[in-house]
Amino acid sequence: ELLQEVEQSDQDDSRTGMLALLPSLKIMGVLCVFVLLFWLIWKIEKKFWEDQDNSDEESCSREEEQEQEEQQEQEAEEQEEKEVKVQDEQNDSESFGPNEDLKELGDSLLYLVNILIDIAQNVVLDTFFPVPERSFVVGSTYEGWGLPVGETVFRFLVSLKPPRGHIFHLELGTTRELPIRNSRIRVELKCTCGQEQDLKMLCFLHTSADELRNQQPSLLDTLCSGPYLDVEKTARWFGAVLKNAWKCVPLSAACRLNAVHFKRSCRFQLTPMIQRTFLIDVMFGVQQGNTDIFLSSQESEAAYTPSTAWPQTCAVAEAKFFKHVAARAGEDSFHLGCLKVCAYILVGYNFSPYELKTVLMHLLTAIPVECWSQSYFVQRMEDILHYLRCCVEEKRLDHFLIGNKAVPAEIILPWEFRVSVPPNLFQRVARDPDRHEQALYETEMLRDRFKTLLTSGK
Ligand SMILES: [Zn+2]
Structure with a gap:
């Protein structure tokens, strides 16, 4: 009996010990949440202060920049045309890189x-x-x-x-x-x-x-x-x-x-x-x-x-696809930069950014990931515009996630997505001859638009 009592009191002690610990555990938990939240505030505030600092620095160094620009212009005039073009291409592609801050x-x-x-x-x-x-x-x-x-x-x-x-x-x-x-x-x-x-x-x-x-x-x-x-x-x-x-x-x-x-x-x-x-x-x-x-x-x-x-x-599945690509591509992969350039040159045309995103997703499964680095920027952009041109000629742009065997297996899709005939995102082009004409014309214009961007930077 005595032994039982001792055991009982031991158990009681440990229970009361645990109970006594509970409030302090709660306090610890609350403290952890507060620390995390203040870290978050700090992150967001830091980001905005950085933005402001950058804009301040930019205005301070504007004069210097102007001088530099003048110098650069003089130097550029002395260089051969080809060299200028190559330099411009690199500058353009750099300014269109994915925004890591965002x-x-x-x-x-x-x-x-x-x-x-x-x-x-x-x-x-x-x-x-x-x-x-x-x-x-x-x-x-x-x-x-x-x-x-x-x-x-x-x-x-x-x-x-x-x-x-x-x-x-x-x-x-x-x-x-x-x-x-x-x-x-x-x-x-x-x-x-x-x-x-x-x-x-x-x-x-x-x-x-x-x-x-x-x-x-x-x-x-x-x-x-x-x-x-x-x-x-x-x-x-x-x-x-x-x-x-x-x-x-x-x-x-x-x-x-x-x-x-x-x-x-x-x-x-x-x-x-x-x-x-x-x-x-x-x-x-x-x-x-x-x-x-x-x-x-x-x-x-x-x-x-x-x-x-x-x-x-399909927003979650598409986000997962881009994560899948990012995990395989090198750090210098520029596929999202290409998409940003597409979104930029599309302004004023009837093609939607989603249509170009679909073209890009098809090409990302067709061209090896290592061929999407910045050094291939111009070739990949030409591929995208060429693919778009072919789709308009055939009046057909397939939905990327539906009826497409090239979709990676880790993107989990309903059975009907795997077995259905892909819907045509260019139905409007297929139905209306005038729109087809217009789309053909716009693919040509987009190529010119891209060339202008490469040469003038705008
Ligand atoms: Zn019942």
């Missing part, structure tokens, strides 16, 4: 968005709202080929999971054309009888309405239109959740975050201490199985998109 800033913002999502997860814990999970940074700003037109927009896609007691059924729409634009997310209730303790909820299906009055409403009664999850209601709710989460972040003392009204996503304007703002666009979506394809809140091209439509988006 990538670093994008990484910091992804970190911030993930902190907001961690807080949001705790907020929705006792409710029946969707559960935000992983977030992905997508789009041209982060990839470093977006042009600085207007404000800088960083795009994120947050994956939503159904709350306990609910199931998401993805209804992929009736059209055969991929990616499917009119897909919907049907919300169903799931029997949770016998799991009351574990899930801390009453079964929505088999509990009387009277008893359910004491429980929070189901997702069907909050963010749905009929049985379908409503994008616009979800956007308003998620925007409010993120805005509240922001108030818990110490960074909110140093920066302002304003919600911008946007129907199908949560858009925020982040203004750090230094007056330069940029936009954070948070889309959300439901992952299709275990694939890299999401049904998302992304705006579709159609003039009218119903609030229950969740178009399939």
Whole structure:
């Protein structure tokens, strides 16, 4: 008995010891979060101060630069034409390199968005709202080929999971054309009888309405239109959740975050201490199985998109493809620089940056990665423009991710993406002879435009 008592008291001691440790563990945890957040503030502030310093230095040394430029001009005149051309080509390609600063800033913002999502997860814990999970940074700003037109927009896609007691059924729409634009997310209730303790909820299906009055409403009664999850209601709710989460972040003392009204996503304007703002666009979506394809809140091209439509988006799969290429290519790989040049020379023409991005993705799987370094810049640009010309002549540009055996296996695609005939991104050209003529003419103009860029630098 004595032994048992001693053992018992030992156990009690260790328990109370652990309990006594708990508050200090919590404090340690909170301290860690604060240290991380202040590191983040420092990163963002540093980036902006650097920008300002650079612009100050630029203005100080303008006179010197002018003198240097004059000297250079004189020297250049003495050189042979060929040499000048080569030098210009190098200068041009350097100025069009991917913007590493934006990538670093994008990484910091992804970190911030993930902190907001961690807080949001705790907020929705006792409710029946969707559960935000992983977030992905997508789009041209982060990839470093977006042009600085207007404000800088960083795009994120947050994956939503159904709350306990609910199931998401993805209804992929009736059209055969991929990616499917009119897909919907049907919300169903799931029997949770016998799991009351574990899930801390009453079964929505088999509990009387009277008893359910004491429980929070189901997702069907909050963010749905009929049985379908409503994008616009979800956007308003998620925007409010993120805005509240922001108030818990110490960074909110140093920066302002304003919600911008946007129907199908949560858009925020982040203004750090230094007056330069940029936009954070948070889309959300439901992952299709275990694939890299999401049904998302992304705006579709159609003039009218119903609030229950969740178009399939390839943004995450494409971001993963570029990561795959970056992991294999050398540090001096210039494929994104090529895309930036494409986006630059496209201004004023009917081809979209996405069409050129598609051309680039096809070529990235056809030409070995080591042949994309800066020294091959002109050849690769000529390849891109030649490929575009051939596509216009054939009136056909295949979607990169659909029906394409060259897509790396690590990009996980739904079965129908692998086996379908690729949709034609040049349908408008195929249907309309006038547009075809125009597109042929524009491919010639683009070649001239690129030559002008090489020789004049503009
Ligand atoms: Zn039940």
